[in-house]
Amino acid sequence: SQKIEQNSEALNIQEGKTATLTCNYTNYSPAYLQWYRQDPGRGPVFLLLIRENEKEKRKERLKVTFDTTLKQSLFHITASQPADSATYLCAPENNDMRFGAGTRLTVKP
Amino acid sequence: DAGITQSPRHKVTETGTPVTLRCHQTENHRYMYWYRQDPGHGLRLIHYSYGVKDTDKGEVSDGYSVSRSKTEDFLLTLESATSSQTSVYFCAISESVGLETQYFGPGTRLLVL
Secondary structure: OOEEEOOOOEEEEEOOOOEEEEEEEEOOOOOEEEEEEEOOOOOOEEEEEEEOOOOEEEEOOEEEEEEOOOOEEEEEEOOOOHHHOEEEEEEEOOOOOOOOOOEEEEEEO | OOOEEEEOOEEEEOOOOOEEEEEEEOOOOOEEEEEEEEOOOEEEEEEEEEEOOEEEEOOOOOOEEEEEEEOOEEEEEEOOOOHHHOEEEEEEEEOOOOOOOOEEOOOEEEEEO
16 A cells, blocks of 8 residues: 655754655655645645656755655755744655655754 | 635534534635544545535545535535544645645544543
């Protein structure tokens, strides 16, 4: 079956550092992969989509990579700020339209 | 939240009672979805709709039914609520079918006692 794993439940980093979140998928090859942000008590918000023929995509301080050989996406936030604290969900295309369980990022001042 | 509202936002109910959650959109998107979110499981699809009166089951559809009589409204009904249906429920919309660029509502927190 298609599996999606976000390896870390929680990640704590210092303000100004780069946060790196990981999303792995197994048993299939998605045509695209997305990252969403979710704040407590709110619905997820779409951030970025990267397609299988794209290696890297950037949006302001965000960068996403998509390694179809490793079956992995990395999500980077550079120059992190306390306002970046949230849960980040990955969503590789899949038959069940399932999202990953998320990684809770805390950026400390 | 991209013109999507959910009601109620919070509900406490008893086991065995029926519950209906409502999702309303002002974006005129064709596709609407109901998800549940539980710790450790991520978002899982319950049902989705690809047009008025057109719906299909998702991964965790048992115990749930849906209806869509107008483009803007998508209802989720728990026919006889159970404690395992305690969860946070999210409605989402999209212009094309599938995961690509979905917009989510604020969620409904449901507690079944």
